[in-house]
Amino acid sequence: MTTQPILEVESLTLAAKSQEKLVHNISFSLERGESLGLVGESGSGKSLTLRAILGLLPRGVEQTGGTIRSKVSSSMVFQDPRGALDPLCPVVKQLTEVVYYRQKTTHKAARTIALELLERLGLPDSLRTKDRYPGQLSGGQCQRVVIAMALACKPGILLCDEPTTALDVTVQQQIMDTITSLQRELGFAMVFVTHNLAIAANLCSRLVVMKQGRMIEHGETHRLLRQPAEAYTQMLIDSVLPLPELEGGRTSWN
Amino acid sequence: MNTTTHLDPSLPESGKTLSTLRQIGKTPSLLIGIIMFAILILLALFIPYLSPYQPSEQNLSAFLQPPSSAHWLGTDQLGRDLFTRLLYAARTDLTIMILAEIIPFCTGVMLGMISGYYGKWTDRIISLITDTFIAFPFYLIVIIVAFASGAGERGIYITFILVGWIVFARVVRGLSASFRKQEWIASAQTLGLPGIRIILRHLLPNVLPQAVVVLMTDMIGLLVAIVTLGYLGIGIAPPTPDWGTMISDGQPFITTAWWLSAVPGFAVVYTGIALSLLGDGLADIWRKK
Numbered sequence: 114m115t116t117q118p119i120l121e122v123e124s125l126t127l128a129a130k131s132q133e134k135l136v137h138n139i140s141f142s143l144e145r146g147e148s149l150g151l152v153g154e155s156g157s158g159k160s161l162t163l164r165a166i167l168g169l170l171p172r173g174v175e176q177t178g179g180t181i182r183s184k185v186s187s188s189m190v191f192q193d194p195r196g197a198l199d200p201l202c203p204v205v206k207q208l209t210e211v212v213y214y215r216q217k218t219t220h221k222a223a224r225t226i227a228l229e230l231l232e233r234l235g236l237p238d239s240l241r242t243k244d245r246y247p248g249q250l251s252g253g254q255c256q257r258v259v260i261a262m263a264l265a266c267k268p269g270i271l272l273c274d275e276p277t278t279a280l281d282v283t284v285q286q287q288i289m290d291t292i293t294s295l296q297r298e299l300g301f302a303m304v305f306v307t308h309n310l311a312i313a314a315n316l317c318s319r320l321v322v323m324k325q326g327r328m329i330e331h332g333e334t335h336r337l338l339r340q341p342a343e344a345y346t347q348m349l350i351d352s353v354l355p356l357p358e359l360e361g362g363r364t365s366w367n
Numbered sequence: 368m369n370t371t372t373h374l375d376p377s378l379p380e381s382g383k384t385l386s387t388l389r390q391i392g393k394t395p396s397l398l399i400g401i402i403m404f405a406i407l408i409l410l411a412l413f414i415p416y417l418s419p420y421q422p423s424e425q426n427l428s429a430f431l432q433p434p435s436s437a438h439w440l441g442t443d444q445l446g447r448d449l450f451t452r453l454l455y456a457a458r459t460d461l462t463i464m465i466l467a468e469i470i471p472f473c474t475g476v477m478l479g480m481i482s483g484y485y486g487k488w489t490d491r492i493i494s495l496i497t498d499t500f501i502a503f504p505f506y507l508i509v510i511i512v513a514f515a516s517g518a519g520e521r522g523i524y525i526t527f528i529l530v531g532w533i534v535f536a537r538v539v540r541g542l543s544a545s546f547r548k549q550e551w552i553a554s555a556q557t558l559g560l561p562g563i564r565i566i567l568r569h570l571l572p573n574v575l576p577q578a579v580v581v582l583m584t585d586m587i588g589l590l591v592a593i594v595t596l597g598y599l600g601i602g603i604a605p606p607t608p609d610w611g612t613m614i615s616d617g618q619p620f621i622t623t624a625w626w627l628s629a630v631p632g633f634a635v636v637y638t639g640i641a642l643s644l645l646g647d648g649l650a651d652i653w654r655k656k
């Protein structure tokens with residue numbers, strides 16, 4: 114493709130205050146409307162990389178090398194939807210607030226936009242008449258609110274930090290469907306962090322495989338899945354659990 | 368694909384006011400605290416209509432009388448009705464107690480939130496100030512200010528504006544710092560909400576319950592301070608009725624008319640218990656949420 118990348122990460126290195134390196138030399142780029150998956154085991158530095166892009170490194174972690182160039186704004190969808198919402202503020206109010214500050218509208222217009230967004234994300238209509246606290250919504254509904262809040266910023270890049278990990282499997286699929294259809298509609302690019310290779314493979318055209326803070330492999334999803342160059346990637350592929358009946362009865366219980 | 372169909376359209380109903388009342392009923396400590404405090408406040412409010420006596424009305428022909436039907440709690444050395452005086456004193460002491468907490472509560476909570484939320488040098492400066500104040504014993508400051516500003520309510524107000532906020536600032540700072548690590552604060556920041564907005568609209572409601580519980584306990588301490596100053600003769604000046612001066616006035620007669628000192632002492636204990644039950648009950652309710 115000839116389009117300019119909207120996000121370029123070049124030999125990014127992150128280190129703790131104790132000089133211990135957490136992320137070594139990560140480089141990748143992202144084009145408009147593209148989805149990139151960051152996969153790897155827990156503690157491989159995926160989330161830290163994402164937070165570095167957002168400029169939200171936790172206290173005690175510093176960027177010690179490399180550059181992050183981004184032409185567009187980005188916003189983030191967090192792993193734990195309940196944790197990402199103020200527990201004592203009703204959800205429509207929270208979303209309206211974000212719309213008000215990011216889109217610089219009047220309060221009334223902000224509320225209208227917020228309600229439209231919630232409807233688009235498939236939240237029940239009853240929120241229109243009666244606002245709810247995050248604790249009164251299910252995990253999946255909360256995650257939809259969080260995605261709505263992220264989209265209210267009209268981001269060029271949506272950063273997703275394991276947005277489906279805290280949800281149960283059926284809700285995971287719904288959220289994935291929602292994200293894909295919204296991406297098709299609104300055309301934002303996406304960096305999707307997950308340890309679940311199956312989800313990343315479904316969603317992303319390119320993958321970056323990380324292990325212990327290093328980028329060990331990257332490339333097109335199909336090529337990577339078919340001919341993994343690294344043993345670790347193969348291991349990740351093997352760790353995707355198949356449904357037993359599809360594998361011809363080779364199960365441990367029969 | 369229409370995602371709406373997957374979702375449970377029935378959101379839970381929230382009967383907020385009703386459930387709050389029911390929660391109070393289910394928390395005995397809160398219920399007892401509210402009732403005890405309400406009795407005290409109502410008696411203090413309606414004492415002019417309940418008692419035929421004036422708080423400073425002397426009757427030297429009926430001094431140091433034991434409790435009787437005419438004088439429910441007896442009379443003091445000047446023949447003043449103890450029951451009347453006790454409740455007029457409640458008016459004085461409780462009013463000062465509540466008024467003196469307003470400004471320290473507001474500044475303490477605000478500074479605590481700023482300190483915990485912004486961290487770094489802001490936190491270091493505010494913590495330095497609180498730590499400096501903590502180095503001085505509270506009563507030392509109270510007595511110095513009371514002497515400097517002259518006896519009376521003013522000393523209490525000034526002292527409390529000076530040092531009363533510290534306890535709130537410390538508690539709220541710790542809470543805010545822990546909330547700050549939670550994702551919804553980070554989320555609100557990345558979504559572009561201004562810091563002051565996050566503090567006032569999102570952090571404040573979350574730290575307020577704990578701060579109110581601390582307020583209840585702190586009021587007990589303040590009440591004891593008011594009474595102590597009165598007892599030492601540098602608090603509320605006679606003839607304004609006050610529990611502290613009542614205790615010290617009754618002291619010379621402790622062997623013959625012990626109730627003169629014991630009754631106002633009991634009033635302090637009663638108020639203290641009411642406030643701690645209130646604080647404890649509120650903490651119980653908010654912890655469950």
